[in-house]
């Protein structure tokens with residue numbers, strides 16, 4: 001057994017190092033022209049391709065997440081329509097043009113890739129590709145934990161994941177995901193299940209917990225696309241998760257130990273009105289996404305952490321202590337006094353989707369969507385635009401960094417060319433989706449973020 005583990009590790013390191021050894025910045029590790037799927041459990045699984053009939057009728061408004069402000073409000077208690085989606089058929093329906101990956105994260109030899117159901121024809125929303133195999137281009141996704149959990153079912157029950165944007169992986173080998181419960185069709189969205197948290201034990205591939213958000217956690221506009229988990233490996237039961245609500249402009253806190261959740265409100269969670277102009281992939285547009293991402297610092301002396309957060313349509317960074325967020329009473333008090341801090345303004349054009357912090361070095365990485373770049377700031381240095389730097393930029397290959405995660409001492413970035421998908425047409429014979437990686441300390445070599 002020991003031998004097996006060792007050789008497995010060696011193989012992992014071997015393949016992994018091929019990509020990572022080398023120069024600073026980020027390296028393309030996986031590339032896709034279009035997304036395909038395989039299901040190892042079912043030799044009969046062959047997604048059937050369905051043609052798009054009315055793509056041009058689709059009107060899009062909102063931001064990174066599709067939001068239709070004029071639609072009937074969505075709430076966790078809205079009645080679940082019984083769709084004429086036949087579970088078996090829709091499960092197999094596959095429209096490759098509608099499969100745009102939004103999230104990437106890693107655990108051991110799995111690279112998780114999430115595809116929110118923003119249109120029909122997504123066979124599976126939570127998936128992975130093996131990282132310890134040599135294949136790197138157009139690797140088919142494997143539904144996780146299995147196809148059944150990812151099947152479209154109306155109404156969806158607690159054991160189904162309807163639509164996942166991004167996943168968090170915690171220090172206790174658990175995967176956390178916020179399921180929106182929504183399937184969006186062309187210009188339409190249908191609530192198939194409740195908005196909930198799903199926690200999966202990565203060692204057993206079993207769902208160990210589902211939690212339905214309370215109505216008081218949500219607004220009619222709520223879109224939860226990111227989860228950040230606050231836990232240490234020696235205290236796995238006492239985990240907190242933070243869910244930025246980018247369209248409802250709030251932050252939802254969940255305590256695993258208390259099995260309770262609450263919604264935090266603050267003006268810093270809103271968009272910044274003058275920072276909503278974007279120009280990506282040659283396409284100008286306006287977005288209004290508020291708080292998008294929250295990065296945790298290492299544990300401070302008093303056992304708390306700071307949460308560094310920002311709006312997508314914004315250029316400031318803010319912070320709040322987990323002492324406030326974890327305490328339901330403090331977190332929800334109506335007057336917040338100086339609980340929330342302004343760290344500073346990063347400057348024009350610095351709009352950022354995901355961000356994450358490498359705890360041991362203190363380097364914060366920012367997925368700078370308006371610059372086709374990944375930026376950085378070493379939080380040990382003063383907040384000053386001159387202490388910010390670019391880790392990697394490319395106007396053709398880095399269009400729309402949609403997710404950015406620190407996994408151990410590595411940085412993982414997913415770029416997906418999304419504005420071109422939304423407002424124009426992707427060429428599915430070209431590489432559209434990429435996962436970039438590097439070791440953090442190598443990635444920042446030669447930048448202002450290097451220690």
Ligand SMILES: *[C@@H]1O[C@H](CO)[C@@H](O)[C@H](O)[C@H]1NC(C)=O
Nearest residue numbers: 081083084185187188189190
């Ligand atoms: C939206 O989808 C629902 C369920 O499929 C359908 O009943 C409704 O007519 C659709 N609305 C629009 C505007 O297409």
Ligand SMILES: *[C@@H]1O[C@H](CO)[C@@H](O)[C@H](O)[C@H]1NC(C)=O
Nearest residue numbers: 028392393394395396397398
């Ligand atoms: C961007 O990537 C392309 C393709 O890899 C490469 O040819 C080009 O030199 C890169 N541009 C910059 C500025 O690095």
